[in-house]
Amino acid sequence: MASHVEDSASLKDRTVVVTGGSSGIGRATCLHVAARGAAVVVHYRQNEAGAEETAEAIRAIGGEASIVQADLQSAADRESLVDICWQRHDRIDSWVHNAGADVLTGDAAKLSFQEKLDLLWAVDVRGTTDLARRVGDRMREQPSAGLPASMVFIGWDQAPHGMEGDAGMMFAPVKAAVMALSKSMAQTLAPDVRVNCVAPGWIRTAWGEVADEGWNRRAIDSSLLQRWGSPDDVAAAIAFLCSPAAAFINAQTLEVNGGWNRKP
Numbered sequence: 001m002a003s004h005v006e007d008s009a010s011l012k013d014r015t016v017v018v019t020g021g022s023s024g025i026g027r028a029t030c031l032h033v034a035a036r037g038a039a040v041v042v043h044y045r046q047n048e049a050g051a052e053e054t055a056e057a058i059r060a061i062g063g064e065a066s067i068v069q070a071d072l073q074s075a076a077d078r079e080s081l082v083d084i085c086w087q088r089h090d091r092i093d094s095w096v097h098n099a100g101a102d103v104l105t106g107d108a109a110k111l112s113f114q115e116k117l118d119l120l121w122a123v124d125v126r127g128t129t130d131l132a133r134r135v136g137d138r139m140r141e142q143p144s145a146g147l148p149a150s151m152v153f154i155g156w157d158q159a160p161h162g163m164e165g166d167a168g169m170m171f172a173p174v175k176a177a178v179m180a181l182s183k184s185m186a187q188t189l190a191p192d193v194r195v196n197c198v199a200p201g202w203i204r205t206a207w208g209e210v211a212d213e214g215w216n217r218r219a220i221d222s223s224l225l226q227r228w229g230s231p232d233d234v235a236a237a238i239a240f241l242c243s244p245a246a247a248f249i250n251a252q253t254l255e256v257n258g259g260w261n262r263k264p
């Protein structure tokens with residue numbers, strides 16, 4: 001009994017692809033699934049050094065990792081990403097759709113509202129939808145491993161409720177679309193593939209590191225646990241959803257935010 005409980009969290013002999021594994025939540029996810037024994041394909045778009053760093057960190061703990069480049073805005077790249085992953089591995093057990101356009105830091109932060117929305121829509125919604133359809137088809141065709149394959153999407157805890165301002169008006173519709181996609185993919189791909197979504201709250205990634213005191217206070221006060229979330233908090237939830245421990249968890253959205261604070 002004890003060994004069954006222990007084994008259910010393991011990803012030994014499984015392969016996981018994480019899009020956007022070159023930084024932030026994606027990198028943490030790569031490390032969490034590798035720590036559970038999975039071989040990992042680390043996807044990146046332009047941060048090759050970051051992806052290589054993730055892969056090296058996995059190898060340093062005795063894990064297996066390779067990296068692959070693709071721009072999710074490009075149909076040709078999406079197609080070759082799927083081809084390369086299935087050339088490297090006979091079976092992909094879990095695919096984590098984590099990649100998302102960063103419009104808060106770097107050059108993209110200077111774009112207009114409309115340009116940011118277009119970029120988010122192209123990467124997070126159009127790109128992810130097409131990619132997930134391709135991955136779903138392959139997962140249904142691949143040899144069975146006794147358990148369904150799985151996919152995890154990344155939403156946002158505030159998307160269904162709305163948030164004031166430009167950030168709310170661009171991220172809420174985009175991430176709500178991803179959350180809705182996740183539900184429809186679950187209906188489409190069952191019983192061959194389990195599909196779930198993780199909806200993070202305020203997670204201290206690149207943007208959180210440079211957030212001003214007002215946002216810092218707001219992020220802390222938004223959580224019942226009175227702190228920012230970390231990439232590890234989100235990664236642990238994703239790794240759980242990929243594992244056999246979550247074998248009967250399907251078509252769900254799991255908020256990772258410490259509990260939204262409704263207290264005055």
Ligand SMILES: NC(=O)c1ccc[n+]([C@@H]2O[C@H](COP(=O)([O-])OP(=O)(O)OC[C@H]3O[C@@H](n4cnc5c(N)ncnc54)[C@H](OP(=O)(O)O)[C@@H]3O)[C@@H](O)[C@H]2O)c1
Binds near residue numbers: 020044045
């Ligand atoms: N941080 C938060 O508070 C928070 C809250 C809710 C949801 N999320 C979501 O969680 C996910 C990860 O966020 P994060 O904060 O960890 O972001 P991040 O550090 O900026 O990572 C984003 C990843 O997406 C990749 N990416 C960006 N544009 C791409 C494109 N056109 N094609 C392919 N890959 C692309 C990046 O690759 P390169 O750098 O290699 O180009 C990077 O690996 C995103 O979907 C984000 O929207 C984050």
